[in-house]
Amino acid sequence: MVAPLRLLIVEDNDDDAQLVLVKLRRAGYDTEFVRVDSESGFRAALENTHWQIVVSDYSMPSFSGLKALKILREHNHDTPFILVSGTVGEEIAVEAMRGGANDYIMKDNMARLVPAIERELRECRERSDRQRTEEALYQERERALITLHSIGDGVITTDAEGRVDYMNPVAEKVTGWTYDEALGHLLADVLPLVDESTRHPVENPANISLRTGRTVALTEQYILVNRSGQEFHIKDSAAPILDRENRIIGSVLVFHDITREHHM
Numbered sequence: 001m002v003a004p005l006r007l008l009i010v011e012d013n014d015d016d017a018q019l020v021l022v023k024l025r026r027a028g029y030d031t032e033f034v035r036v037d038s039e040s041g042f043r044a045a046l047e048n049t050h051w052q053i054v055v056s057d058y059s060m061p062s063f064s065g066l067k068a069l070k071i072l073r074e075h076n077h078d079t080p081f082i083l084v085s086g087t088v089g090e091e092i093a094v095e096a097m098r099g100g101a102n103d104y105i106m107k108d109n110m111a112r113l114v115p116a117i118e119r120e121l122r123e124c125r126e127r128s129d130r131q132r133t134e135e136a137l138y139q140e141r142e143r144a145l146i147t148l149h150s151i152g153d154g155v156i157t158t159d160a161e162g163r164v165d166y167m168n169p170v171a172e173k174v175t176g177w178t179y180d181e182a183l184g185h186l187l188a189d190v191l192p193l194v195d196e197s198t199r200h201p202v203e204n205p206a207n208i209s210l211r212t213g214r215t216v217a218l219t220e221q222y223i224l225v226n227r228s229g230q231e232f233h234i235k236d237s238a239a240p241i242l243d244r245e246n247r248i249i250g251s252v253l254v255f256h257d258i259t260r261e262h263h264m
Contacts, residue, residue, distance in 0.1 A: 002028055002029070002030045003028055003029050003030065004029075004030050004031075004032065005024065005029045005030065005031045005032070005052055005053070005121075006031075006032050006033075006049060006050070006051050006052045006053075007020075007021075007024070007031050007032070007033040007051065007052065007053055007054075007055065008033070008034055008036070008042075008045055008046075008049075008051040008053070008054045008055075009021075009033055009034070009035040009036070009054075009055050009056075010035075010036055010037065010042060010054065010055070010056035010057060010060075010063070010065065010068045011035055011037060011055075011056070011057045011060070011084075012037035012057065012060040012061060012062075012063075013057070014035070016057065016084075016107070017033075017035045019110065020055055020084075020110075020113065021033065023110065023113055023114050024114060024117070027114045027118075034049070037060050037061075037062065037063055038062050038063050039062075039063055039067065039068075039071070042063070042068055042071060043071060046071070046072070046075050046076070051079055052079070052080075052121060052124070053079065053080045053081075053082065053117055053120060053121065053124075054068070054072055054079060054080070054081045054082070055082045055084060055113075055117070056068045056069070056081065056082070056083055056084065057084055057085060058083055058084070058085030058087065058092065058096075059085065059087060065083045065084075065085065065096070066092075066095065066096060066099060068081075069081050069083070069096060069099050069100060069101055070099060072100075073099070073100045077100075078124065078127065079124075080102045080117075080120035080121070080123075080124055081100065081101050081102055082101070082102055082103045082104070082105060082113070082116055082117065082120065083096045083101050083103070083104040083105070084104070084105050084106075084107060084110075084113070085104070085105075085106065085107060086106065086107035086108065102116075102120050103116045103119075103120070149168050149169060151168070151170070152170065152256075153170060153254050153255060153256050154167075154168065154170040154171035154173075154174050154175075154234075154236075154254070154255045154256070154257070155167065155168045155170070155171055155252065155253070155254050156168075156171050156182075156187060156190070156191065156206070156252075156253045156255075157241065157250055157251065157252045157253070158187050158206055158210070158250050158251045158252075158253075159249070159250045160210065160248060160249050160250055162186055162187050162188070162204075162206065162207050162210055162251070163184050163185060163186055163187070164182045164183055164184065164185055164186075164187055164190055165183065165184075165250065166179070167179050167182055167190075171255075174224065174226060174232055174234075174255075174257055175190055175191055175224070175226050175227060176226040176227030176228045176230070177190050177227055187204050187206050187207065187253070188204050188207065191204060191224060191253070191255075192224070192225050193218075193222050193223065193224055193225075194222065194223050194225060195221065195222060195223075196221050196222060196223050196233075197221070202222050204238075204253070205217070205218045205236060205237065205238040205253065206238040206251040206252075206253040207251075208238070209238040209239055209240050209251045209253075210240060210248060210250075210251050213240050213248055214240070215237060215238070215239040215240075216237065216238050216239075217235075217236075217237040218234070218235060218236045218237065218238075218255075222234065224255075231259075232257050232259050233257070233258050233259045233261075234255045234256060234257055234258060234259075235255065235256050235258050236253055236254060236255030236256065237253070237254055237255075238251055238252065238253040238254075239251065239252055
């Protein structure tokens with residue numbers, strides 16, 4: 001199967017550039033390429049096309065590989081850059097890698113070129129996939145937060161140690177804690193519950209959920225005493241938050257103020 005490849009070659013010697021293209025063709029690539037050997041040509045090529053990879057000679061009469069690398073990294077941080085040279089020493093190679101080069105290859109060892117290009121293309125695809133996944137997760141989280149901010153019930157989430165890492169505006173209003181104040185505090189401090197009859201403290205259902213891994217519901221016999229000393233009859237439930245391997249990484253507690261209904 002022929003794989004398309006957009007390649008920018010920075011090289012003053014056409015024979016050396018053709019050698020790169022021959023090796024890629026033999027490896028199964030259908031290469032769209034441009035060869036440049038000056039700064040102005042390089043900058044124009046970067047503006048005109050989104051290249052998948054740049055292969056550059058180290059030394060040219062009016063340009064250099066290190067200068068091309070610097071320009072590329074100012075223009076695009078992610079496009080792979082491979083430096084090719086017959087003269088580059090260890091110090092220059094180290095300088096190139098520190099400047100953002102992905103690899104350097106000696107012209108007497110061009111057998112390394114295609115494997116290096118394939119490795120960089122693969123890693124670039126993997127980075128793009130991760131970025132898309134992270135963006136999708138971010139968008140999903142944003143939609144979830146908008147929903148949680150809009151619903152009429154109080155919502156509090158905790159980490160695996162039972163410390164608050166999110167609360168919506170309803171939860172802020174009922175508990176008397178702002179999100180910023182509650183962040184990192186134990187849920188038992190933010191949402192203290194007592195039994196209506198005995199006035200004894202009651203274990204928060206979120207803590208039970210963290211300990212047992214089960215969904216836990218709370219009856220209306222329990223009272224929330226908020227930060228200002230106000231009392232609210234609430235009904236709530238808590239469930240564990242699991243990661244992809246079903247490990248408990250936190251809990252979510254949803255509660256509803258039923259004080260008015262309780263007194264009717």
